[in-house]
Amino acid sequence: MSELKSQFKWWGGWEPDKIESWLEQREADGWQLVKVKGNGVRFQFQKGEPRKIRYCVDYQNKIDQAYISLFEEAGWELMYKGATNGWFIWRMAYEGDQRPEIYSDIDSLIERNKRFSTTLTVLLIIQFPILLANNSMVSRFPYVLIVYIVLCSFLFYGIMRINAANRRYKEQGGRFDDRT
Amino acid sequence: MVEKLLRSYLPMSETAYYILLSLTEVRHGYGIMQDVGELTRGRIHLGAGTLYGSLSRMEKDGLIAVVLEEERKKSYQITETGKLILREEIARIGELYDNAKKMEGKLYE
Numbered sequence: 310m311s312e313l314k315s316q317f318k319w320w321g322g323w324e325p326d327k328i329e330s331w332l333e334q335r336e337a338d339g340w341q342l343v344k345v346k347g348n349g350v351r352f353q354f355q356k357g358e359p360r361k362i363r364y365c366v367d368y369q370n371k372i373d374q375a376y377i378s379l380f381e382e383a384g385w386e387l388m389y390k391g392a393t394n395g396w397f398i399w400r401m402a403y404e405g406d407q408r409p410e411i412y413s414d415i416d417s418l419i420e421r422n423k424r425f426s427t428t429l430t431v432l433l434i435i436q437f438p439i440l441l442a443n444n445s446m447v448s449r450f451p452y453v454l455i456v457y458i459v460l461c462s463f464l465f466y467g468i469m470r471i472n473a474a475n476r477r478y479k480e481q482g483g484r485f486d487d488r489t
Numbered sequence: 490m491v492e493k494l495l496r497s498y499l500p501m502s503e504t505a506y507y508i509l510l511s512l513t514e515v516r517h518g519y520g521i522m523q524d525v526g527e528l529t530r531g532r533i534h535l536g537a538g539t540l541y542g543s544l545s546r547m548e549k550d551g552l553i554a555v556v557l558e559e560e561r562k563k564s565y566q567i568t569e570t571g572k573l574i575l576r577e578e579i580a581r582i583g584e585l586y587d588n589a590k591k592m593e594g595k596l597y598e
Contacts, residue, residue, distance in 0.1 A: 367538055375518065376541055378561040382519035383537040399537075413536035414504050420542055 312356035314340065319350050322396070322425050323470035325366035332364040332400075342400070345389035349396050361403040364388075365411040368425045369395050385411065395428070415482045419475050426471040433464040494550055494574060501578045507533060508543055509575045512553050512567040518544065521565075547571070 320328040332342060332352070340354035342364075365385070369376065377387060380399055389398035401409040412418040440447065440457055447453050498505065507525040516524060521544075522535045544565060547553045552571035557564035567575065 365538075373563075374561040375563040379518035379541055380537045382562075383522060385537060411536045411538035413534060413539045414502065416502060417504070417536070417539040417542045421538065 313343075314354045314356070316352050316354065317347075317350060318352060321467065321470065322368065322429075323422075323467050323474055325368075328398075329364045329366055332398075333362060336360045336362040336364075342388060345398055348394065349389050349391055349398065363401050363403060363409045365399045365401075365409075367397040367399065367411060368421050369397065370424055370428065371395075380411070384409070395424070415478050419478050422471050422475050422478075426468050429464050429467045429471070433461060433468070436461055436464075491570065491573065494552070494570065495577060497550075498552070498574050499578055500581060503533060504535065504539060504543055505547070506575075506578060508535075508540070508547070509552065509567055509571055509578075512565050512571070515556055515564050515566045517557075517562045517564045 318328065318331065320331075335342065335352075335354060337359050339357055339359045341357045341360060342352060342362075343355050344353040345351070346353065380387070385399040385401050387397065388400050389396065391397070399411060403409065412421065436457060440454075443453070447457075501509075507528060508521055511521045511524040511528070518537075518540060522537075522540060525533055525535055544553070544563075548555065548565070550570075551568055552574060553565045554568050555563045556566045
């Protein structure tokens with residue numbers, strides 16, 4: 310019976326590359342990913358041979374049935390599909406030194422980030438009518454307002470981080486194209 | 490309508506250009522990846538996410554259409570609108586090329 314380990318790793322939707330490199334490093338250390346659970350933050354590993362595997366995170370608001378089959382035909386293995394969020398984690402073994410990519414140009418990578426930032430923006434905007442509707446409750450229990458402020462700041466922080474990441478991508482656009 | 494599409498698609502990204510060129514014949518997603526790989530002798534390797542995004546956008550804009558759907562796979566082909574836009578892009582590239590040939594000699598003087 311090989312050694313199993315379950316690890317909790319929180320990651321923000323504005324830094325998917327962080328979780329991508331973390332998983333790649335685990336594989337290089339011989340911890341092979343078996344399953345992803347708990348809304349994409351609980352990772353189950355099995356001890357084995359070190360492998361060179363690329364992990365890619367995708368975000369889609371809505372997909373059709375062609376999405377999964379297109380990725381699978383291109384050689385990607387689906388490791389996680391969010392039931393309530395739009396996140397996907399795909400993986401593929403390296404072919405030689407070539408690091409596989411699901412986004413081969415910078416524009417489509419920026420588009421992925423924009424899809425997530427749109428979701429956060431919608432969530433942020435709908436907080437205000439909700440707050441107004443609950444006005445009487447808020448005046449009775451002021452701490453509810455604090456919860457709202459924390460939630461809205463969090464959403465706002467996420468949007469800012471994505472915008473900053475997209476600006477970085479645009480600046481290094483040329484270099485990214487060289488890799489394809 | 491077409492004016493708006495011309496403005497948003499031209500000048501075309503290499504990704505969009507080769508997808509449209511490839512869809513002058515009926516192909517499914519993975520078939521496009523292989524075809525573009527062959528056309529560019531391996532230089533352009535379309536990512537699955539990039540291709541999926543481009544196909545969705547072009548289908549929504551009416552540049553390509555789904556002509557066959559089987560076993561969760563969709564096959565696409567370029568539409569008349571798509572052909573019109575691709576012709577415009579080819580004319581633009583032709584101009585780039587002609588001017589390059591006209592001036593190229595000066596670079597070696």
